[in-house]
Amino acid sequence: MSTALAPQTEIAIDKNWWRGAVIYQIYPRSYQDSNGDGVGDLLGIVQRLPYIASLGVDAIWISPFFTSPMKDFGYDVSDYCDVDPMFGTLADFDAVVETAHRLGVRVMIDLVLSHTSDQHPWFAESRADKTNAKSNWYVWSDPKPDGTPPNNWLSIFGGSAWHWDARREQYYLHNFLTSQPDLNFHEPAVQDALLDVARFWLNRGCDGFRLDTINFYMHDQQLRNNPPLAPERRNATIAPSVNPYNHQEHLYDKNQPENFDFLRKLRAVMEPFGAAAVGEVGDAQRGLEIMGEYTAGNDLMQMCYAFEFLAKDQPTAARIADVMAQVDKVAADGWACWAFSNHDVVRHASRWDLPPAAQRMFATLIMCLRGSVCLYQGEELGLPEANVPFEALQDPYGIEFWPEFKGRDGCRTPMVWDPSNQNGGFSEHQPWLPVASEHLQLSVGAQEDDPAALLHHYRRATAFRRNHPALSVGEHDGLRATGDVVFFTRIHENQTIFCAFNVSETPSDFDMPAGEWTPIGAELGGAHVSADGRLHLGPWQVCLALKT
Known part of the structure; x- marks a missing residue:
């Protein structure tokens, strides 16, 4: 395949580089395996960076690669300041940064600050007793007199958001898996520790962060019950009907006003580095409004990740106009980051059942919208959702709600580079998720020599955006x-x-x-x-x- 690049100068400091940027999301488990164990890694990303640069993108966003027991595939962190051996070493991360910068591409990493793994040393100390130095680092609460959880909050992964811990004889809060206890951002020491995490990666050359579940950081200290949500308002992107989480209006378990103070502190840490952040706002009802709040002015986040075009139904002309009108209304002083696909939803080629011409049109459309852009690996190839059988599933979300909701593995299968073997050039070993046979004919190698291929359309669209400032920053x-x-x-x-x-x-x-x-x-x-x-x-x- 032909991905050679002319030498480029290293990246200059530009505090506005994020405005209108095209950001390429990498799910590292599934991008490129460099050591033959069936799992992608950081050196695999280094290997493929010339290809990424050839797409004309401004930055990469790497999903979590920190030390983790992998109950939620890296979104359960047990050490914020090291690389899980599955993905390599800190030196390998340094190689990613050095290579990317040499190719003119910035590096953003996925910081998961709202919760840790239950195997994090912080949690081990916190759960030991009620008097230790980190006893207040997580959200603990006594049970009701009848022994039931303190309120009606629910976990996104099903069931109560509270888990009983026999050591402290208290419940702890977990918005996701029981093995992902929520940090207590009302504790100043927790905020300080997480700001130090950001400094650690910025000092290693990281150019910014994708902030996972940015609106989940703070909870209501009174632990008030969430009210019910009317059925007609249940419009969540992921599993809206089968997940009881979508039956509540989440007034108190997230979206708290105290979050603004922490975000200002984080922005102050990033500012000297010229770094930028895109926050993932997880809220089906108030997402655009929160996006506007979190990106207003010059002291909060630069961008927030909007979910409106990650919805199940293909957006009509009227829907696109309505979404952008809402943004103009509630986020006129803010900045959106748009995406059609990511690691959590069915790939949009399948979700919207798009013929090739429609995929080209939507690729051009997203490059013309006001805001920044996230492209998900394989989107540029037009990959459809892979059909992963139950026995091969890895995603706990899909395993819990099968078969009504098949989980997220179908969009997380390995990137396909070469059609010559069943593993698509991803690995010499059996991959952690199976490669879909229909993906092989859409591989990079299969498209490179075809001028009419979708891959080249994406390259032309990113170049067109970059060459016309009215589209990128206007x-x-x-x-x-x-x-x-x-x-x-x-x-x-x-x-x-x-x-x-x-x-x-x-x-x-x-x-x-x-x-x-x-x-x-x-x-x-x-x-x-x-x-x-x-x-x-x-x-x-x-x-x-x-x-x-």
């Missing part, structure tokens, strides 16, 4: 929809670009706005504008035009 004039067409104008300084997208397989006619427009983006399949300003958009077609 404002927009508000999104509007007419029928199946969503349209808007992006503006930056003296550059104005009109964008229209036919979000359907039905052709649409459309009148261009007044003014002189020169069609651009022919390499992205842009439509032709007639002499009278009439635009004919074929199925899934786009129009991009520069005001002259």
